[in-house]
Amino acid sequence: MASAVMFTHLVRCLSPEQALSFRYRSCGYGPGMATIPEGWLDGDENAILDFRYTKSQRLSWYFDHHITAFGSAEEQRAALASGDATHHVFYEPTYGSCTKLIADVASAQYGVRSEALAPLVAWADVIDAARFPSAEAAVDREEPVLKLASVVEHHGDGPFLKDMVPRLLERPLDEVARGADIAELFRPLGAARETFIRRVKQVGTTMGRVVLVDLSDAPLDAAAKFVTYALFPEAMYSVTLTRQKQHCKVSVGYNPWCGKERRHDIAAICRRYDGGGHPVVGAASFPLSELPRARAVALSIARELDT
DSSP, X not given: OHHHHHHHXXXXXXXTTSOOOOOOOOOOSOTTOSSOOGGGOOSSXXXXXXXXXXXXXXXXXXXXXXXXXXXXXXXXHHHHHTOOSSOEEEEOTTOSOHHHHHHHHHHHHHOOOOGGGHHHHHHHHHHHTTOOSSHHHHHOOSSHHHHHHHHHHHHOSHHHHHHHHHHHHHSOHHHHHTOHHHHHHHHHHHHHHHHHHHHHHHHOEEETTXXXXXXXXXXXXXXXXXXXXXXXXXXXXXXXXXXOSSEEEEEEEEOTTSSSOOOSOHHHHHHTTTOEEOSSEEEEEEEGGGHHHXXXXXXXXXXXXXX
């Protein structure tokens, strides 16, 4: 969502005389979503933000920071070499968030800045890169912006973005986060988070340096990132299996507050199972029919991380 806001601001500034209209789609790394469907790229200009690269003549803009952004090194080289006036490719895996990448490119290459969006860029970078001072701070939901983040994770589809992106361009982030509609959407999520925390406490299993959490016995209504590190602070890694409406998901992460040096590239591990992410966090999704395989994968990854 934050990337969409920053990119919309950039394009509007580049074409101030045009009455531009924007349409937004939301996608995740579910089964069958290795790239964007060609049919989605049906605008006069099309952008892919914070997701895998899709080779297409219809693609106008690309921004990403994941080390698994490209299907191969050859595709990456070709994509970066293809940039011209109609095909803009910006990729930098050292960035903690795609939002910050867009903001920096907008400023450095196009002279487009926005002090009003600085809080959104800063929060996006903290959340995406887990730059919280502690695990407890990361799971705190008294902070309005973190409540908004939970709402986006659960409700961030195309219609939601269509409403929220213009709002964040026009109003301060804190004001939007404190809105009555956000509070109403968060209320059931807050209750579901408490249930999630209880379930993690009940089923979390320590395997040496790893905490393995299998929540696949029931569908997941809402998750709470970083809860495993708050509940199991000695764990260096976490592997969590969840079951959702349309797929199951193995989420893998490194505890940035454990005080120990990371030894594994989590994105590379997840890529083996058609997933992806960053060196410190990643995920892979499986069809519901492959739940037994997902369980086996979760256990295998946990054993690998403990070596």
